Amino acid sequence: MHDIRLIRDDPAAFDAALARRALAPVAAELLALDERRRATIAAAQEAQTRRNDLSKQIGQAKAQKDEARAQGLMAEVAALKERLPQLEEEERATAAELDARLAAIPNLPAADVPEGADEDGNVEEKSWGTPRTFDFPVREHDAIGPALGMDFDTGVALAGARFTLLRGPVARLSRALGQFMLDRLVNDFGFEEVAPPLLVRDEVAFGTGQLPKFAEDLFRTTDGRWLISTAEMSLTNIVREQILSEAELPLRFAALTACFRSEAGAAGRDTRGLIRQHQFEKVEMVSITPPDASDAEHERMTRAAEGVLEALDLPYRRMKLCTGDMGFTSLRTFDLEVWLPGQQRYREISSCSTCGDFQARRMNARFRAEGEKAPRFVHTLNGSGLAVGRTLVAVVENYQQADGSVVVPAALRPYIGNLELLEPAR
Template identity: 60%
Template sequence: MHDIRWIRDNPEAFDRGVAARGLDIRAADLIAIYEARLAVQQELQARQAERNAAAKQIGKAKGSGDEAEAQRLMQATADLKAAVQGLEEQDRQRAAELDERLAGIPNLPAADVPVGADEGANKLVRQVGERPEFGFEPKEHYEIGEGLGLMDFDAAAAISGSRFVVLRGQLARLERAIANFFIDCQTEEFGYTEINPPLLVRDEAAFGTGQLPKFSEDLFRTENGFWLIPTAELPLTNLVREQILAPEELPVRVAALTPCFRSEAGAAGRDTRGMIRQHQFSKVEMVCVTTDDRSDEELERMTGCAETLLQRLGLAYQVMLLSSGDMGAAARKTYDLEVWLPGQGRYREISSCSNCGDYQARRMNARYRPEGEKRTRFVHTLNGSGLAVGRTLIAVLENYQQEDGTVRVPEVLKPYMGGVDVIGGK
């Protein structure tokens, strides 16, 4: 959500920001709605003052026995009451119109975000790790999983339809091992407090993080009006909604391991084979709430936490700074971590870490009061995958595959696998 007063004071900066997002929105149009509302409010205040003054005069006229004047004043008060009610309705309508317009505008990109329409303008920040070399043609993850008899898309389709999977035996355990490894690192080493949040949220929560109203088609909704979370970012970030935090409470760093549910609207024909793009998947999510002067630092820290997990798993990856046209709507700056998948022969996204500035905080009315100041400020919110569990499973299968179709277990996961060294081995 944007501050209309900031837009009024910085129209050129706003226009540049939305243009970088590829939108044809003008500050002047928004300011015109805002100023029209201000004019209504000024007239409303004047009519309210007239009504109050007339009401006081009625008693005086009655007290002096001037019934004619009292009747005149009573009629004037009634007329003013009707005028006030009409102006109040105009104010509500203009406020709703402005809020609706502002709610649909994405966050403005940070100054160092590359300007571009799509992923073609993303900037490579660094590549880390060595890609594995094979003496055979590496397979894709679904070929490996199906070859082991541990990954079943047909059974899932019979139960739920496309974009679901059934994992069996050691592969189901491997996914659980990855998830537990991630959440243990986040909470025991990286300073995040583990949260077990609701998986169903109300409209207000989805609006607060920016999924509503614009991206409802990407979500699943229950018949009684709840939304299934597409990421734990929704409940975790909304933990501070409608709150005023003290400086000593910040930063708030929380993490959760949850299932996630996405409709994948618009993904027809994309990644139809395998587990890359599923309706249901598990993910460890990191969320940070901090002061407005520390969010850039927290973004680097959060990205570093996600990178550490990939390094410990021995997976090659690259860090991309997303362009203005490729970022999520709520983000002002995003790093994507892309892991190397030898079966596909390319890097694929496994984590996004974003600084949302005060965009979500304004929608949630989440603030803090700096020490020594009377006025509050909006907090800054950040979120990041630490990591997507299913895509990490894909990466482990493809990077640790062996020619006989089995898969070696990365060293850091062996304690979570009961000492199993090889999946599919005898």
């Protein structure tokens, strides 16, 4: 959500930032709406002041037995009484239109975000690890997985396309991954573990930017709630409509949840395997900070996600997303892409974003700095730490053996009964 006052102060800068996202200028239209709203407010205030003044004059006229003047004044009051609700309704409608326009505009990119139209404009910032070499033909996870318990056919039979049933050894490995990730974030990075609702209200989905623009990407229940597409929705809104003290910040939350996405517009993309599912598990990180701490927190959060990959010895690279590939609420985003030997390419496994005060304005989440009377908006950040299904894909492909077995990474063995090898069913 954008602050109309900032647009008033420098409309050219606002339009220039939108141009970096390849969006047309809108400041003039927004300011015209704002001026209409403010003019209506001024007219209503003037009418109310006039009505109060006339009421006093009516009393004076009656006291002076000037009935004709009193009647004239009363007629003007009646007209104002009829006009005031019209002005108030006009102000409400104009304000709602302005808010809707502001809510539909994506966040402005940070100055250090590279310009580009799509993922081809993303910039590699670092890489870690060396992709393994194999002395046998490597296979993708959907070829290795069925013998380990990735039951794609039954998942489809139960729920339709983009659903998978995990069973046996690979189900245990998936569980181990989620627990391992959550433990690292809690024990090593100080995140507070949260078990949040998987269903949320409209205002929660609006607060983190899924509504209204991305409603088609969500699943909605018959009673009007939304299944979360990411635990970011629940975790970030923990602070909605609150004024925190500066001493309470930063807040860091982490959760392992099921997530649900309709994958609207993804027809034909990653239809095989676990890469793009309607239901999946993800460990999510959310941080709430003062404005001057958010950049450092963004790096810290990204390093937390990288640490999971490094502990699992999975090669990855960090990409800074360009203006044309960033999400709606993002000020700056780092994507972590893990090496998949079966596909012979890097694939996204985590996105870590700082949103500035964009979400905080939508949620009215504020803090009061020490020594200050007026509260300010907090900054919010979110990141995957990591997507469990995609990490499972990476482990299966990177640790595959010629006989179809999969070596369990050392870091996961305590979570899976010290099992060292997933062996295929014979």
